[in-house]
Amino acid sequence: MRSNKEEIKTPKVRRKKRRSLNREFAVVTYSMIALYLALIVYFCYFVGFQSEAFINHSSNPRLSVMSEHTIRGDIKTSDNVVLAHSDYDGKNETRVYPKGREYAHVVGFSVNGMSGAEKDANFYLLRSHAFIIDRLKNDLFEKKNEGDNVILTLDSKAQEAAYNGMGSYKGAVVAMDPETGKILAMVSKPDFDPSTISQQWESLTSSSSESILLNRATQGLYPPGSTFKIITALAYDRNGRNDNVTFDCSGDFTSDGFTIHCYGNKAHGNQSFETAFANSCNTTFAKIGLVLKKNSLKNAAEDFLFNTDIPTDISNVKSSSFTMDKSANDALIMQTSIGQGNTLATPLQMALVASTVANNGYLMEPYYIDSIENNNGINVKTFKPVEYGRLISKKEANRLKKYMRKVVTEGTGTGLLTSSYKAYGKTGTAEFSSNKNEAHSWFVGFANKNGKKIAVSVIMEGAGAGSSHALPLAKKIIDSYLSK
């Protein structure tokens, strides 16, 4: 042991050397400790904050076990109307839906697979924040705990107006608060009775059922019709807009052998762009489509989140699609510019367009689970609004606002002109078959009163002109929400 001998001879030198070698040891020790501290902090963070996404995942087999220990909590609207409740007789749990069909799609069901809020909030409904002593007592005696209640962002007045206003038409409504992203109403028709879902399962899922279970508000893909002109207007604003140019409309316009007609073949005459927007003049927008730079329409649509996954807590939302590319011929360009062609949008998508314009170009992520409370009504958790980001500039938003206001003051949307609030919008009449007499009735818009805002998107399948069906329904929703 050579080193040993040296060390023994000169203890002072050795000690010095040893101390400094131990400095390297300290470095190694501290780096190891740092690694572990990071791991511990991460682990605690995961268990405390991140784990919910995992526990709540549909592939986690443990959720079904949780329901054996918990009475499923209630689902309520933001104004405290109970939408779903579990009756428990000590043995069996029966899920009842006091508002039934009115909230069928948005609240969903918890048997035969799950859907709606029952699915998206499944974990919260099965978790209990009841008083700890009660829970321990229940645990010990193998009794069921009372699950937490889930409060949705929905407004019962707005929902009622939307549901009743839809009448016997098929279609969908989405209403949201542009400044928070809270969904205020969501209706899809045809509907079903959620309390008898298992008995009717066969007929509801059969091929002849007209997709009753499909939530048209988030999954229905429709041609946007003239409501798409908001996006064409944005593209025109960005390249080629000239305020001195006027458009002459003779009721139809032909290019490359394809003819575009205005609604009812009406000739709008000589008009500014703004007036053409207010009148929903098809020939003007077809002409604009042809002069726009290639891809500028696509860019505008994608800025509004077409071809993108919608950021939201609602599951199974379809993305809207805009497919026109550089190789498109005149016919397709003209159709696409007026919202026909191959473009497809969900009612939620068009609500986001209106909401973004209303919120000065910023999109708030739409969400419908507002908060969680325990069985005694004590708040456990509140979901905060999340800003997705800026989709269009403030200037662009202001100009679109001006156009959409003009629709209401002197265009196709005068049905919304009232002194009690200020409304903005765009009507749409979307053809969906070769039969020109059949068209979906669209309205997309927003309104505000004393700082309170609501954005709506309404589609009524096969109802005809936007101004005659979708707009009056939108008005009912806006009235009911802003009158409070």
Add this chain to the structure above:
Amino acid sequence: MIHIITTVSRFTMIFIIAVYTYYCFSALGRPAEERGGLFKGQMVYIYLLLLNANAVLFLNTNDIRIIIMAVAEAVLIYITNLIYKKLYSNANEIVVNNMCMLLLVGFIMLCRLDMGQAIKQIVYAAAALLITAFVPIMIERWKMWSRLSYLYAAIGILGLLCVAVFGKVVYGAKLNISIGPVTLQPSEIIKIIFVFFVASMLCIYTDLKQVIITSAISAVFVLILVASKDLGSAMIYFVTFLFMLYVATRNWTYLFAGFLMGGGAAIAGYHLFSHVRTRVIAWQDPLAVVNDAGYQISRSLFAIGSGGWFGSGLYEGMPEKIPVVTTDFIFAAISEEMGAVFALCIIFICISCILMFFNIAMQIHERFYKLVALGLAVCYGIQVFITLGGVTKFIPSTGVTLPLISYGGSSILSTIFIFAVIQGLYKRAGWEAEADNEIK
């Protein structure tokens, strides 16, 4: 009634291990005379946990083998104490206690998950303790260990090569080799030989030539492991080598350059090998590939998340839904049924072991033994870190076992071997200190 006991035991078991863990750290700041009582106290808590957990296990299964296991566990722990604390009068008690505690937690969880494996595990552990009982004395008395450098290298490389050529492919990696009925995982044992090799090479000379030779031979070890797709072990060997080189040469540049190279290799590996990419993809967003590349890690996180801070209670969770739960993912099962707080205590007990290892390494004067202690400490520390990190998605999962807790003979033998060597070194340190005092 059974349910009541299971539920209450969730909290009592957490309490027991929490007090035990507290003792581990409160001992650090106290003078040696006061520590003895603490260590005896720790033993009491080990036996309490043994009783409590086995009572729950038995009540839930009514399996008579649980009682036999419980007795066997108690005897094993008692004998281990006898060997280390009586035979070797001045063993490091905290290391012995921690070894027993971690073994016990492993036995409990294996009984819960797979009785057959639990029985095998306790046989392996008993055999390993018997075999390694002589290690401390061999380390303490024999003097040849520092001179066998190239022999270590030859044995180590040959062993790893055997696996790379003849090994069985399990989960895409070659880890095991079968000799008759026995399946060995040589990289577990060879990592100890590797530490001895590096220490013997760098204990006297640390000039550039020596560093290059040592690095080149070490690179062979690591590359064979990479070729066998045993990435976890490759990482353990690599980091262990780097830290040993840094301490031996006292040169920052080696450490820095080494980690740069390691990072570069990781990036190259990501682009070159699809099996590396899948692990990274699974790590980034396991839920996006939940039934595919992210299957294992998401099942692990479902378990940890659902168990929460205090666990579901034994037999109340679904740890059997986690893949390879008795080996690589046993930590997730513990966290699910015994609680995240219990799991945190396990992490702290492992940290306590690592700190003791480093502490012992610092007390030794002889460079060779100092480096061996350091190497083993890093080796153990990194292995625990990458398995815990992998299971909890802190880092991409690489599939290594949790020492002393995971099922597996090779793993348990190698870890007990490490603990035994450390005991030998601890005795050596004490012996050196006495020599020092005599000179004074």
